Amino acid sequence: MRLFIILSSLFFMTTTTLFNFSKDANINNWRVIDDVVMGGRSNGNFEINADGHGRFSGQISLENNGGFSSLRYNFKTKDVSAYKTIKLRIKGDGNNYQCRVKTSSSDYVSYIYEFETTTNWITIEIPFTAMDPRFRGRKLNEPNFPGEQLEEIAFLIGNKKEQSFELLIDSIDLM
Secondary structure (H helix, E strand, O other), rough: OOHHHHHHHHHOOOEEEEOOOOOOOOOOOOEEHHHHHHOOOEEEEEEEOOOEEEEEEEEEEEEHOOOOOOEEEEEEEEEOOOOOOEEEEEOOOOOEEEHHHEEOOOOOOOEEEEEEOOOOEEEEEEEEOOOOEEEEEEEEOOOOOOOEEEEEEEEEEOOOOEEEEEEEEEEEEEO
């Protein structure tokens, strides 16, 4: 009986797609925010590439105390209490990135998970409990992501060095 419960819970695990990229995907709710908001000189871009993947790319500059580029997706408040994990299908450039979420787009706190990319397509599963709270890069003495609601998901590159970058995104799911 116990085995049946475990197997049935795995079988009925729900997955919801937050965003699935394709050639005709509407990316109007995605926006790039670079360090220029603080006087920096980094330059990020976002588009759907010829293969139908989201392509976040650009150049990080350390001029004028800069050093980051971010890509943010805002959406109506989503109840995520039935899920435990964010699943990304991505292809990178070997650089380190952050996946960031906010419970409300107006929150000052972002919950962050850092990951390394490869030049191959990979799937990254991020447990909500592994996303720690930060504000302007500083870790806060607060609980990790509570996993109740979402209004924003973002990707950020800021490795304290000048570099070009390219992150391809295929899909973002909740599990």
